[in-house]
Amino acid sequence: xxxxxxxxxxxxxxxxxxxxxxxxxxxxxxxxxxxxxxxxxxxxxxxxxxxxxxxxxxxxxxxxxxxxxxxxxxxxxxxxxxxxxxxxxxxxxxxxxxxxxxxxxxxxx
Numbered sequence: 795x796x797x798x799x800x801x802x803x804x805x806x807x808x809x810x811x812x813x814x815x816x817x818x819x820x821x822x823x824x825x826x827x828x829x830x831x832x833x834x835x836x837x838x839x840x841x842x843x844x845x846x847x848x849x850x851x852x853x854x855x856x857x858x859x860x861x862x863x864x865x866x867x868x869x870x871x872x873x874x875x876x877x878x879x880x881x882x883x884x885x886x887x888x889x890x891x892x893x894x895x896x897x898x899x900x901x902x903x
Contacts, residue, residue: 797829797837805846806855807889808836810882813856813874820861820869821847847872855881 800808812827813819819827824847825838850856855878861871874882 797834800828800836800838800842803892804889805838805842806850806881807885808838809843809846809850810855810874810878810885813872814879814882818871818873820863820871822869824872850878853877853881 808828809824812824812831816823816827821840821843825840825843828836828838847856847858850872851858854875856872857875858870858872861869863869
């Protein structure tokens with residue numbers, strides 16, 4: 795089965811939702827979780843993930859702290875903030891509106 799790239803405009807939503815469910819993860823774990831939960835259909839590229847996480851830190855949606863992975867490697871662990879939870883609700887609403895509109899268009903005879 796081939797993997798698809800994350801649709802434009804949904805990476806924040808996927809990261810926020812992943813952190814809301816899993817609480818505290820480092821970047822590789824976030825990407826791996828998204829890939830697993832999408833049954834390996836979505837592929838998160840490092841070149842997209844880490845800049846998005848950095849922007850999310852600046853916006854205050856996540857906080858980060860350094861830690862050590864199970865493989866004894868240093869990694870930055872991300873946690874959702876209260877502002878991140880609010881943003882998740884906004885992103886979910888926006889996504890649902892867009893998907894509803896797309897569905898209307900493709901179901902038109």
